[in-house]
Amino acid sequence: MELHLQSHHWQARWPDWAAAAVAGFGAGGVLMLLELSWSSLTGATDPWLATHVIAALVMSWDVLQTSGYSLGVTVAALLVHYVLGVVFGIMLAAIMAPFRLDSSIPMALVAGAAFGLLLYVLNFYGMAGVYTWFVALRGWPTAIAHVIFGMAAAFIYLKLERPDRPR
Structure with missing residues:
Protein backbone atom coordinates (compact mmCIF):
# COMPACT_ATOMS: atom_id res chain seq x y z
CA MET A 1 0.00 0.00 0.00
CA GLU A 2 1.36 3.39 -1.02
CA LEU A 3 0.71 6.42 1.10
CA HIS A 4 1.06 9.88 -0.47
CA LEU A 5 0.25 12.31 2.29
CA GLN A 6 1.01 15.94 1.45
CA SER A 7 2.66 15.07 -1.86
CA HIS A 8 4.04 18.19 -3.53
CA HIS A 9 3.77 17.14 -7.15
CA TRP A 10 1.59 19.16 -9.51
CA GLN A 11 -2.14 18.49 -9.51
CA ALA A 12 -5.06 20.39 -10.97
CA ARG A 13 -6.07 22.53 -7.99
CA TRP A 14 -7.23 26.12 -8.15
CA PRO A 15 -6.16 28.66 -5.54
CA ASP A 16 -8.63 30.70 -3.53
CA TRP A 17 -8.36 33.88 -5.62
CA ALA A 18 -10.00 36.17 -3.06
CA ALA A 19 -7.69 34.96 -0.29
CA ALA A 20 -4.72 35.41 -2.63
CA ALA A 21 -5.67 39.01 -3.43
CA VAL A 22 -6.15 39.88 0.25
CA ALA A 23 -2.87 38.16 1.13
CA GLY A 24 -1.00 40.20 -1.48
CA PHE A 25 -2.64 43.41 -0.28
CA GLY A 26 -1.77 42.65 3.36
CA ALA A 27 1.79 41.62 2.55
CA GLY A 28 2.16 44.82 0.51
CA GLY A 29 1.29 46.74 3.67
CA VAL A 30 3.88 44.78 5.64
CA LEU A 31 6.51 45.54 2.98
CA MET A 32 5.68 49.23 2.94
CA LEU A 33 5.94 49.46 6.74
CA LEU A 34 9.27 47.64 6.66
CA GLU A 35 10.65 50.00 4.01
CA LEU A 36 9.56 53.13 5.87
CA SER A 37 10.71 51.79 9.23
CA TRP A 38 14.12 50.73 7.96
CA SER A 39 14.88 54.01 6.22
CA SER A 40 13.62 56.01 9.21
CA LEU A 41 15.57 53.98 11.76
CA THR A 42 18.86 53.93 9.90
CA GLY A 43 18.68 57.48 8.63
CA ALA A 44 20.85 56.34 5.73
CA THR A 45 18.44 57.50 3.07
CA ASP A 46 15.42 59.72 2.62
CA PRO A 47 12.47 57.78 4.14
CA TRP A 48 10.43 58.77 1.09
CA LEU A 49 12.95 57.44 -1.46
CA ALA A 50 11.09 54.15 -1.95
CA THR A 51 7.84 56.08 -2.38
CA HIS A 52 9.39 58.22 -5.12
CA VAL A 53 10.95 55.18 -6.83
CA ILE A 54 7.61 53.35 -6.91
CA ALA A 55 5.64 56.41 -8.01
CA ALA A 56 8.11 56.97 -10.86
CA LEU A 57 6.71 53.85 -12.51
CA VAL A 58 3.54 55.78 -13.37
CA MET A 59 4.50 59.44 -12.92
CA SER A 60 7.73 59.49 -14.98
CA TRP A 61 11.23 59.63 -13.67
CA ASP A 62 10.97 63.39 -13.07
CA VAL A 63 9.45 62.57 -9.68
CA LEU A 64 12.88 61.27 -8.67
CA GLN A 65 14.26 64.79 -8.87
CA THR A 66 12.16 65.74 -5.83
CA SER A 67 12.52 64.51 -2.28
CA GLY A 68 10.49 64.46 0.88
CA TYR A 69 6.78 63.99 1.32
CA SER A 70 4.33 64.80 -1.47
CA LEU A 71 0.67 63.78 -1.37
CA GLY A 72 0.47 63.13 -5.13
CA VAL A 73 3.62 61.01 -5.12
CA THR A 74 2.44 59.09 -2.06
CA VAL A 75 -0.99 58.34 -3.55
CA ALA A 76 0.58 57.16 -6.83
CA ALA A 77 3.08 54.99 -4.94
CA LEU A 78 0.35 53.47 -2.76
CA LEU A 79 -1.77 52.59 -5.80
CA VAL A 80 1.13 50.98 -7.65
CA HIS A 81 2.44 49.26 -4.53
CA TYR A 82 -0.86 47.68 -3.57
CA VAL A 83 -1.86 46.72 -7.12
CA LEU A 84 1.50 44.96 -7.52
CA GLY A 85 1.08 43.37 -4.07
CA VAL A 86 -2.29 41.92 -5.10
CA VAL A 87 -0.88 40.69 -8.43
CA PHE A 88 2.10 39.08 -6.71
CA GLY A 89 -0.15 37.53 -4.05
CA ILE A 90 -2.26 35.97 -6.80
CA MET A 91 0.87 34.72 -8.57
CA LEU A 92 2.16 33.15 -5.36
CA ALA A 93 -1.15 31.40 -4.69
CA ALA A 94 -1.22 30.15 -8.30
CA ILE A 95 2.11 28.46 -7.59
CA MET A 96 1.29 27.24 -4.08
CA ALA A 97 -2.10 25.64 -4.73
CA PRO A 98 -1.30 23.17 -7.53
CA PHE A 99 1.91 22.02 -5.80
CA ARG A 100 0.21 21.84 -2.39
CA LEU A 101 2.77 24.22 -0.92
CA ASP A 102 -0.05 25.42 1.32
CA SER A 103 -0.14 22.09 3.14
CA SER A 104 1.67 23.39 6.22
CA ILE A 105 2.92 26.65 7.69
CA PRO A 106 6.63 25.78 7.28
CA MET A 107 6.12 24.73 3.65
CA ALA A 108 4.15 27.91 2.90
CA LEU A 109 6.80 30.10 4.56
CA VAL A 110 9.61 28.49 2.58
CA ALA A 111 7.65 28.89 -0.67
CA GLY A 112 6.87 32.51 0.21
CA TYR A 120 13.68 40.94 -5.49
CA VAL A 121 16.05 39.58 -8.13
CA LEU A 122 13.59 40.16 -10.97
CA ASN A 123 12.67 43.67 -9.82
CA PHE A 124 16.04 45.05 -8.80
CA TYR A 125 18.27 43.30 -11.32
CA GLY A 126 16.00 42.31 -14.21
CA MET A 127 13.69 45.33 -14.33
CA ALA A 128 16.54 47.71 -13.46
CA GLY A 129 17.51 47.54 -17.13
CA VAL A 130 14.28 49.38 -17.96
CA TYR A 131 13.74 51.27 -14.70
CA THR A 132 17.31 52.29 -13.95
CA TRP A 133 16.35 54.11 -10.77
CA PHE A 134 15.61 50.76 -9.08
CA VAL A 135 19.36 50.34 -8.62
CA ALA A 136 19.22 52.90 -5.79
CA LEU A 137 17.23 50.46 -3.64
CA ARG A 138 19.37 47.35 -4.20
CA GLY A 139 20.81 45.79 -1.06
CA TRP A 140 20.24 43.41 1.80
CA PRO A 141 17.54 45.46 3.53
CA THR A 142 15.39 45.45 0.37
CA ALA A 143 16.10 41.76 -0.30
CA ILE A 144 15.13 40.82 3.26
CA ALA A 145 12.00 42.97 3.04
CA HIS A 146 10.97 41.11 -0.14
CA VAL A 147 11.58 37.74 1.52
CA ILE A 148 9.35 38.90 4.38
CA PHE A 149 6.75 40.08 1.83
CA GLY A 150 6.66 36.60 0.30
CA MET A 151 6.45 34.90 3.70
CA ALA A 152 3.69 37.27 4.84
CA ALA A 153 1.72 36.71 1.62
CA ALA A 154 2.06 32.93 1.94
CA PHE A 155 1.09 32.95 5.62
CA ILE A 156 -1.91 35.22 5.12
CA TYR A 157 -3.03 33.14 2.14
CA LEU A 158 -2.69 29.93 4.14
CA LYS A 159 -4.80 31.36 6.96
CA LEU A 160 -7.49 32.83 4.68
CA GLU A 161 -7.89 30.18 2.00
CA ARG A 162 -11.03 28.10 2.05
CA PRO A 163 -10.24 24.64 0.70
CA ASP A 164 -13.95 23.73 0.49
CA ARG A 165 -14.93 26.87 -1.43
CA PRO A 166 -17.13 26.56 -4.51
CA ARG A 167 -15.25 26.76 -7.83
Missing part, protein backbone atom coordinates in the same frame (compact mmCIF):
# COMPACT_ATOMS: atom_id res chain seq x y z
CA ALA A 113 10.51 33.27 1.09
CA ALA A 114 11.72 31.80 -2.21
CA PHE A 115 9.04 33.75 -4.10
CA GLY A 116 10.00 37.00 -2.34
CA LEU A 117 13.68 36.49 -3.14
CA LEU A 118 12.81 35.78 -6.78
CA LEU A 119 10.74 38.99 -6.86
